[in-house]
Amino acid sequence: MAMSDAFDPLRFQEEEGNMNGKAEAMVLASFVGDSLALGPHWVYDVDEIERRFGRVEKLMKPSPDSYHPNKEAGEFTHYGDQTLALLESIAEVRGFDLADFALRWRKLFSHYHGYFDHATKGTLHNFDEGKGPEESGAPSTDLSGASRVAPLVYRYRGDSGALVTAAKAQTAMTHNNPVVVQSAEFLARTALEILDGKAPVEAMKKVAGSWLKGGFVASAVDEALELSSLAAKDAILDLGQSCNTKSALPAVVVLVAKYESDIKEALVQNAMAGGDSAARGMAVGMLLGAHLGLEAIPGDWVSGMKASRHIQDLLARIDKSRGE
Numbered sequence: 275m276a277m278s279d280a281f282d283p284l285r286f287q288e289e290e291g292n293m294n295g296k297a298e299a300m301v302l303a304s305f306v307g308d309s310l311a312l313g314p315h316w317v318y319d320v321d322e323i324e325r326r327f328g329r330v331e332k333l334m335k336p337s338p339d340s341y342h343p344n345k346e347a348g349e350f351t352h353y354g355d356q357t358l359a360l361l362e363s364i365a366e367v368r369g370f371d372l373a374d375f376a377l378r379w380r381k382l383f384s385h386y387h388g389y390f391d392h393a394t395k396g397t398l399h400n401f402d403e404g405k406g407p408e409e410s411g412a413p414s415t416d417l418s419g420a421s422r423v424a425p426l427v428y429r430y431r432g433d434s435g436a437l438v439t440a441a442k443a444q445t446a447m448t449h450n451n452p453v454v455v456q457s458a459e460f461l462a463r464t465a466l467e468i469l470d471g472k473a474p475v476e477a478m479k480k481v482a483g484s485w486l487k488g489g490f491v492a493s494a495v496d497e498a499l500e501l502s503s504l505a506a507k508d509a510i511l512d513l514g515q516s517c518n519t520k521s522a523l524p525a526v527v528v529l530v531a532k533y534e535s536d537i538k539e540a541l542v543q544n545a546m547a548g549g550d551s552a553a554r555g556m557a558v559g560m561l562l563g564a565h566l567g568l569e570a571i572p573g574d575w576v577s578g579m580k581a582s583r584h585i586q587d588l589l590a591r592i593d594k595s596r597g598e
Contacts, residue, residue, distance in 0.1 A: 296469055296567050297428050298589055301361070303537060303563025304424035305585060306575045307555030308354035309333050311545045315351055316341050318515055320507055320548045330545035331538075333578045344387045348580040351552040352388045353418045358581060360444060361425040365588040368595035370426060370440035376407035376447060391517075393419065397448045408443075411450025417522035419449025420458035421556040427465045427564075429592055437462050453490050453519050460491045460523070461557055468564040474530045475499070477561075491523070498527035506532055506543040515549025522550055526557045537562040537570045 313334030314323045327334060336342040342351060350358065359382050363375040380401060383394060390398075396412025411419075423441045430437035438459050445458040460481055467477035482495040501509040501524075509528045514521030525547070533540035540558050545551050563571065576582055 294593070296564050297431055299566070299568040299571065300465060300469070300560050300564035301424045301428050301589060302568065302576055302582075302585065303559035303571050304421075304556045305350065305354055305357065305559070305579060305581070306563075306571060307541050307544070307557070307559030308350050308357070308552045309348060309579050310541050310575060311551035311555040312336055312342060312345060312349065312351055313340075313347070314545055314548065315552045316550065318548050320511070320546065323546055323548055330542055331572075333575060341389045346580070348578045350579075350581070352386070352391065352394065353421060353552050353556060355382060355386075355388065356448075357422040357425065357556065358585070360422055361585065361588050364425050364429050365591040365595075368592075369429060370436075370444070372407045372443050372447065375444060376401075376410070379447070391416070391418075393448050407447045409450075411446045411448050413451055414449045415451050415454060415519055416449060416517040416553065417454065417457060417519045417526075417550070417557070418517065418553040419445040419451075419454050420461055420519065420523075421553045421560075423458055423462045424465070424556070424560040427462055427469070427560070428589065429596070431466060431469055432596075434463065434466055437466065451519075456486060456489060456491055457519050457523050460486055461560065465560055465564050468561060474534050474561050474565050478527060478530065490520070494520070494524045495527050498524035499531055502528050502531040504528075506540075507547045510547040510549070515547060517550040517553060522554055523557075526554050526561075529554065529558045530561050533562070535566070537566050538572055
């Protein structure tokens with residue numbers, strides 16, 4: 275995997291303000307949300323985060339006693355690494371192919387130097403048992419499986435049907451849980467509505483109240499919007515800091531609603547709130563990046579990601595294939 279820390283802002287500035295520029299910002303911001311959370315990821319004591327990291331405003335190396343001791347500042351958690359594998363697959367095969375993504379996902383974890391969570395272990399076990407990618411998913415309730423969808427929104431932003439099908443399939447491959455799969459549809463459809471010009475809160479309400487009316491997502495959005503007047507940390511502590519989608523998705527809604535015009539503060543407060551900040555950060559970054567564009571994302575966050583140039587090149591390849 276060729277990587278560089280170089281970032282070419284001119285390419286994005288030329289397109290800033292139109293749908294394509296916002297779509298690129300959406301993908302970069304999703305990766306940034308994961309990378310910014312890497313240092314304090316899965317620290318649940320918010321006071322400890324403040325003592326050890328201060329205000330999380332830069333990409334940080336995790337502590338040696340963390341879940342990610344082998345990672346460096348600017349790298350990703352295992353969530354971001356899986357999302358990058360999805361982006362690479364889309365660029366290579368010019369669209370979403372579940373079998374190709376499954377091969378790349380398994381290769382990623384064949385010699386992985388990062389953390390293996392329960393969903394990953396369960397999915398690898400199912401693959402080893404001979405199950406195909408349509409039935410390999412662990413019954414995990416973690417939001418991280420749904421948070422990977424930004425590359426799919428980028429590829430299928432002109433085809434909502436294909437987008438939703440792909441978002442559900444990639445999620446179920448590792449997180450075969452109806453609540454997580456429904457949340458992937460919610461995030462994908464909401465990002466698409468935002469790229470089409472709707473403000474994030476308006477987009478979330480529309481998706482929850484139409485395509486997903488009456489289900490978990492609709493009630494989660496309603497609950498979260500009622501809490502959005504609280505301090506972000508307090509709201510997330512009330513909802514729960516865990517990986518579980520029933521806590522994590524409402525927390526995403528709170529952060530997006532509370533900081534609809536400030537992606538930097540949204541991602542800082544997400545990291546400071548502790549727990550599974552990486553999965554939340556990917557979703558928050560995706561939605562607010564789609565809304566606010568590249569200029570709203572701190573440049574050192576983008577340039578500081580070790581895969582920044584690689585991501586740019588993959589997006590360019592996808593653009594080329596979409597235009598052919």
